[in-house]
Amino acid sequence: MQRTFCCSLLCLLLYALGVSAQPNELPSVPITLQNLADFKSTGSNWKIVGDAFYDLNKAGKGSTKSGTGVLVNDPSGKSNGHLFTSMEHGDLALDLDFMMEKESNSGIFLQGRYEVQLFDSWGAKVPKSSDCGAIYERWDESRPEGRKGYEGHPPTQNVGKAPGLWQHLSVVFRAPRFNAAGEKTSNARFLKVVLNGVTVQENIEVLGPTRSAAFQDEKPTGPLMIQGDHGAVAIRNIRYKSYGIEPVTLTKMKLSAYEGKFSSVSDLNSLTAKRELDIDVLAHSAPGSRDKFGGKITGTLHIPRTGQYLLNLNLNWIPAETNPANPNGAGELQIDSKPVMSISGKNGGTTSAMVSLEAGDHPVVLAYYKNFGLWYARSNDILLAVEGPGVQYTPLNQIIRAEDPVGEISVLASNEPVMQRGFVNHHGRKHTHTISVGEPGQVNYSIDLNKGEFLQIWRGDFLETTPMWYGRGETQLSVPLGSVIELSGKPSLSVLADQNTVWPDSNATYTNLGYDIDKNGRPVFKYTLGGAQVRESFAAGEDGHKLSHSFTVTAQGTPGEIWCRIAEGSDITELPNGLYAVNDKQYFVELPGKQKPVIRTTAQKTRELLLPVKSANNGGTVTYSLIW
Template sequence: MMQHKLWFNLLLLLVTIRSVKAQQNELPYTVINLQTLNDFKPTGANWKLVSDVFYDFNKSGAASLKAGSGILANDLSGKSKDHLFTKMEHGDIDLELDFMMEKGSNSGIYLQSRYEIQLFDSWGVKEPRSLDCGAIYERWDDNRPEGRKGYEGHPPAQNVSRAPGLWQHLKISFLAPRFNEKGEKIANARFVKVILNGVTVHQNTEVTGPTRSAAFQDEKPTGALMIQGDHGPVSVRNIRYKAYGTEPVTLTNLQLKAYDGKFQSVDELNALTPKREMPIDVLAHLAPGSRDNFAGKITGTLHIPHTGDYLLNLNLRWIPAEVNVKVRNGAGELKIDGKKVVGVTTEDGGFVSTKVNFTAGDHPIELSYYKNFGQWYARSNDILLSLEGPGVPYTTLNPVIRAENPVSEITVLARSEPVMQRGFVNHQGIKHTHTISVGESDLVNYTVDLRKGEFLQFWRGDFLETTPMWYGRGETQLSVPLGSVIERSGKPSLAFLADQNAAWPDSSTNYNNLGYDVDKAGRPVFKYTLGTASVRESFASANEGRKLSHSFTVTPATQDIWCRVAEGRDIVELPNGLYAINDKQYFIELTGKEKPVIRTSAQNTKELLLPVKAVNGAGTVTYSIVW
């Protein structure tokens, strides 16, 4: 029993340290080769290597597969319906892959061939269940009463599934079950995190045994990755992973020597006598009374489980990321085995990353640092030291866990009618300060920049978290989408062009915002002028949240006004008349008969343009985004 508790505590520690991953570089993943099937065990003829896949989101059974490689396709047109197993067997693992569903299809990714993350056509489902996409599928026991044979299934936190025929992204962090030297299980398997299309749908979820339809009903320290092949068509690509052992990297025997005063270099500490010395168990300057104007030396023992190259990240959290070389508030230096490994300064924004070759075993470390003052938005005296290496997951060593100002998440949700929220929004790393986000009750949402007249982003799922806006001083002042976001390029939707080959402008110099009206459904209708033309722009959810309709009315319309419907790495017209944008990230559906112009920009991207045709002096353009 005591051994079980020790393993359980270790698993919780791994869960904690693997989840602290802010602002870091990573070592590369191992890629499963999809140019051949050599990385897989022999399987049925249903599994094929292809170069492209077309699934029609309107109907099943109309798949089109293009010869080639790079994509695994489960083709059930023949008699074979085999599962696919990797030759690689894993324990703890971080796994990423892309997948595409056919309409109505069903499949699954089985960790160790036993624990399933469900792949399912859940497009448009409002209340997901444990059979929907991203779910941890239920366990099954025929001896249980009717209606209760299935148990312990875990639905995704929200449904962020995309349409059939679009590529979706799945990221899984998994801890294998633990066994003692007698082979007895002492800890259950655990999904540390499951991220579907950028949204966390499970976190720290335990599974007590194999889920339904697993390849094996026993449990082992390792097992192959399995893709279910007997339920429905599915395609998979870009499979990559990091596999880990069970021995962690650790930092022990920590001692702090503390100094008071203002400093210009960590070298000054070598000639000084510390004001106090004390043992510590977390990486932080914990000397009593120390807030600003201090320095420290932390020594300890770093245990490395495996020989090899490790990625090391060091972050002095009192140095803000915004670099101001005239205001030097701190610096630091890390020595391992008596040799300087890395230094961090104000110019680094308090963060540095480097590779270090370690031999397995114990290594003495010395971390020297100083802090002259703290910015109001960088109050912490904490230090983040993180390592990742062969068989070792990204681990933040001895972190401080604080709850100084606990607060519940402040959210804005659209439940029965459209909801509008003004605020700041991060788009492509830039803060936009004059935006409005709109959420529909069927989980379709979007953001528009009112100052620039730019359609910034759209997403499926819950609406907004507003904690950074409304709690305390609102330090980042951002409203944060809660669902799966697709960003647009952030350029104007309408522009005057001399001809269809003229470059699309980055901004509209003749744009003048006139605010917005609210229609009977509670949706905004945006009003602005472009030169002498008046524009009314509107959005509406359609087909129970499966589409977002986008419309413009321009008065008076002239022959030189164009609408840029989409931009992406590629734009491909599909057999069903839709246009796939950005490697099948989303579809564009055109409602009129006008043939679009698809062209290459100066940045070597593709653009889809429509002319705003004038009828009795007014022009209209309407299209739908399907995702």
């Protein structure tokens, strides 16, 4: 009994350690796609539509639906001009969704000068500086043949999706800097480029405009440009945050340190500090202080411009989950002698607040205490971050710590399928009885063996397993290295009374029987579903362009019909080419032959795609393919 209790407590603590409150952020500014009002005058190749369709297999077969919200480029006519925003920017954080036509080519030019490549790179094994997510090369006609293009930066891996699917691009860009005489003092820099959730560029310096830039000079600001002379592309959900170059700063910090156990930050007001010292980082760094302390940090907060500022405060010794009857600390932040945010410690150590601040200097006081330490929340660091008009999300005066000298432990699937058992995070929950399989075509998937659930697929590199072997007892997760699509995670097969029966969250009659290895090195999963025997298998096909999923069922008097639940999403749409687009064109489903699935609406207003397992001599098979 004691052992069970200790194990449960350990699991709770490990779960608490894995939960981290995400900082709040200010919303981005949208570029309207109700019309072209936010863009400069352009050619007829640019239009606003309601939706776009690009055929997976045929270039030049795109079509659109009337409406608003989607920007499309069709350069097949007489016009093929670029599109420029009326907005001009310096430092910028940019987010957008895009969809490529087969074999199409486009690009996003920051300040009209520095290109992030958009390209149909689906399935490319070794990405180049012309592939999707690349920082495109510069060009010099005077250089020798074969070397005219230079300083291009390929993406770290290819995570480009299939033509006709929506993809997501995030860019954090730092504009070049100039002195008062107009001379450039530092180059433009792509701080981060994230394609489909994977960082493919980081801290890339660009020495000058890339090829096909609209402007060959360099300036502090310029418009966004979308390339229009190469190929068809659809874009939606364009939004940005534009930043100035003057930062928020916290200076002249002093720490007054107290010792003892406290019930409120107001307890500190009647006490004399044990130590007073100057500090330059946000932490309770008084000598000898570990637990049972209080502190007041005073300083000067400089605000570059008047407006609404979002403040995030985190006392790192208070975990996200704690005992509300016995919190191990609390805190309060004052600006201009007025309380603006507080942490009681009963609901974790993180809080946020919107504060109206005038440009200039403001006195701040941060008061806090810690009554006892927790082994899984040892740090006495404090996070105070700020974001506001023209100011990007900035953690103030952080402690800079060297990372532990441990190398990445990764597993790659180079020449044959690779299997890895381990824990997998799925929709924020840890699954402990899983297997992940990587295919040489950079097509990967994870299965929960304990429940018979198909959890996720991803394109790109296979797994990082460092958390499984370094610091064991914490996350122990295997982490996909590519671009992940999380599936619903419910059972793939179930026995239904009829096609209108609600799909179960789990199967009480499911029994895992392990797996065999076929002649190609792929697992074949075995289990029973009531009286039915099931063999389930996957295989990457067409050089990694699709993942087939097959079931062979031997039914032995099982009551009811066995159905296969192929997909669930916000929507499921049959396309003109016979494929089914799932979850707002997140991925495609391909069915063999002329099979017609059942598409139905759930009680949660999602859509499900089902196929019956056709019985023949007490057995049946189902096969379909996922394309993304």
